[in-house]
Amino acid sequence: MLLQSSLHNQNVSLSSSLCCSRPRPLKISTCTLRQTVCFRRVPIRCSISKVHSYGTLDYERRPIVRWNDVYRRISLMKNPELGSASVLNQWENEGKTLTKWELCRLVKELRKYKKHDRALEVYEWMNNRGERFRLSASDAAIQLDLISKVRGISTAEEYFLKLPDQLKDRRTYGALLNAYVRYKMKEKAESLLDTMRNKEYATHSLPFNVMMTLYMNLKEYDKVDLMVSEMVGKNIQLDIYSYNIWLSSCGLQGSSEKMEQVFEQMVQDKSIIPNWTTFSTLATMYIKMDLLEKAEESLRKVESRIRGRDRIPYHYLLSLYGSVGKKEEVYRVWNTYKSIFPTIPNLGYHAVISSLVRIGDIEGAEKLYEEWLSVKSSYDARIGNLLLSWYVKNGNTDKAQDFFKHMLEVDGKPNSSTWEILAEGHVRERKISEALSCFKEAFMDEGSKSWKPKPVNVSAFFKLCQDENDTASSEALIELLRQSGHHNDKVYASLIGLSDIAENSNDNENTDDGSQTLLNQLEDNL
Template sequence: MLLQSSLHNQNVSLSSSLCYTRPLLPLKISTSTLRRSVCYQRLSIKCAISKVHSYGTLDYERRPIVRWNDVYRRISLMKNPELGSASVLNQWENEGRTLTKWELCRVVKELRKYKKHHRALEVYEWMNNRGERFRQSASDAAIQLDLISKVRGVSTAEEYFLKLPDKLKDRRTYGALLNAYVRYKMKEKAESLLDTMRSKEYATHSLPFNVMMTLYMNLQEYDKVDLTVSEMMEKNIQLDIYSYNIWLSSCGLQGSLEKMEQVFEQMVKDRSIIPNWTTFSTLATMYIKMDLLEKAEESLRKVELRIRGRDRIPYHYLLSLYGSVGKKEEVYRVWNTYKSVFPTVPNLGYHAIISSLVRIGDIEGAEKLHEEWLSVKTSHDARIGNLLLSWYVKNGNTDKALDFFKNMLEVGGKPNSSTWEILAEVHIRERKISEALSCFKEAFMEEGSKSWKPKPVNISAFFKLCQDENDTASSQVLIELLRQSGIHDEVYAALMGLSDMAENNSDSENTNDGSQTLLNQLEDNL
């Protein structure tokens, strides 16, 4: 079995989880020669990971991890989060234990790893208030800028950047600001900043170009991905593994099989690059989109052979992609291997397997694994239950959907915005305007709703129902909710405009029919 064979080989692999596997050396080589060979191999590999973090020490791996880990746990598991990270740090030092900068930066790193950005920023602010003890570096400034953009928005991050002394404005802080612009899809500002980075010679490596290509991918401007790659080649900027993987994905999304495979051939010929599991999962994804399932399966087998170390993410991709191919037996095989490797499976793992089984149509299997997840979970993730809830609704099993939601609440589950939207679908189908509107209200009020957008098809269906029932008040309430949420997409604007037009002209039968036709056409294209 592919995964089991791969797992066996990793015990004798010479490479770390961040590097790539070399052919195993003959056993007759002496220990000293082997050690020199390992060192040489590691130094010769060009890893394309951005080195943003700098903790001011070279021997941190030999330091005890207990102290920083204890501080991290105290912050992460605070009973009163409103008190902030500072309360934990003050209490720690009041107990007579002094914290070093390395320890605090290690806490920040762990908090960022689990997306506890607010808490991480509070740690940095605590250090900033003690400038005599903790000298700020450009690396610290870059990390803070990134955290500020995520917690307080890009405009606050810009203000922070402008106030930085010139000595802290280097390629790292400029790169962090570029990341913020890309995260918020601010193309003009990102392109302008990249021009500034070019003039300062901060754009002489692949990272800022990879960031820009990510932006163009998100905006579906695939031609600009090609132009960016061309610029890198003209300026002799080495494409790294990420550059190639983004380029591959761009070609695939354009539907160009020939171009995608040409890029892969070029990647293989580039001696500085060794295709990784992400490369082959990208190829598999694109082959699935092109309905080339045999090629997709071949790529998935190559993904399995490239799993190294204790990385869970490749398993999540394999579970999802085998589900997309429709290979139920492969989904269960990968799942069983995954569970044999890791003693515990996180929520993302259960989400991947249940999502695949729902996609394949194995609802009984999905329900069993949902029950298993409920018995072992450490935290409730509404996205997992939403998979089954959505399936029940789409298949017209309204009673089961409502019972499932009731049980979710009984076991302590907290619905998210998508949960409420799924329930709104139920009420729209049953032509219950008041109940559907109530669900939409709950969705907009839930924590995390700022990053959520309702499906345009559901908004269209609600407006259509209100129009049929001459309920202008309810449609106006939803329009106001959309406006207050800051959703300005063209599709939503068109839906709100058409709804307004229909209501303002409700006395004219012909005008009403015209707006209804437009609503129907827009819904068909969603």
């Protein structure tokens, strides 16, 4: 509408100037003018969607923005180890240049699809050309976030300390706070929040939302309430994210009454309009509390709140209807989704196939997998893993092996989870050496930095080694956990301790049984 209004004003000004330049003004009635020039029929919508003109008209013939082309080159690199810099250098060697806006837009797209290492490489390429690109505090905050995800929190801290004072503002402090929260470093996060309070950087909702997320993940729900109380006491407006996190916290405590009270307060807050995320949060919590009728009611409200061409709500709907066990609703939402969008990304197929597998409609899942194979731009092992895991869990070992061969034949590169699923199948068949071999492949995969083996699978492998008196294989997996740094995790440390006790009856070390913690973590990740 803003674009139409602007266009309308431009046409009116043009008409006025032409009229004034004529020696003899024409008398045109308002009615005639409206019939002659119908501004509302200007084909603006087509212009924006087809050429990404961002407000320009078709006759300008502006080409598709160049960052899109560079993004595709980076995403489809045959040798990812060459990095984004190789693509950017090649682009410039072809006589083309990229503006800072285009590079930042490229980074945004890479971050959107979790290609954090590639996004960081773009910033590093820009850093090496300081005479061309002047980086702001916002850029520094994004780099800090990427560094924490790609190289760890210690490297992110070093980056922050080396920043010049003019780049240390609420954005870079907020990025470091977010990094601490991601790594669940509670003491450092609380200390940094105090610093932000003293510097008056905590005068808006964002840092409180981040801390509320930390406390919720640590199950310290009373501190979530304290954050809300502090915001109210300091007249800091709760935003939509504050309310949604607060709703989640109440739901995770199993209190539908408290959650509904928060929702009522949210509705009464005239500055807030509940969005689809609000109702998907309510649906998720009602499902956890087995209040399925209320969950379905919330899911219907999710659909009524979808605005524009946003695909993500449909992914949530597909997943949540699968959790409720409503197969017909999964297919209905899927058909609606396909009718709105001409192409469906891998995430969409992952959502629907995952739901059908969860419901037990394996035939439907297999059909949609075949459909995805015919339209995919690249093979996503996460989608293949859904069927592979179902075959393994249902004891169909031969089909699992055949499906794994099929994945390789269609250029599907196995990821760490693929190898772990195969290891799980070998453990079920009591094949220790084959299972250990798959675990080794999982730890060696290039994406293993962001992967952790499921504690239940680690525990089952240790139990099998204990039953078969295979100390060497048990120690081999322990060494893999140590090399990856997972042995410091409480759950894995507990499992390693239990394994050591089982293998050495003279070991009197007191070790906590982590099985209950394991179950809790698995439930939280569903």
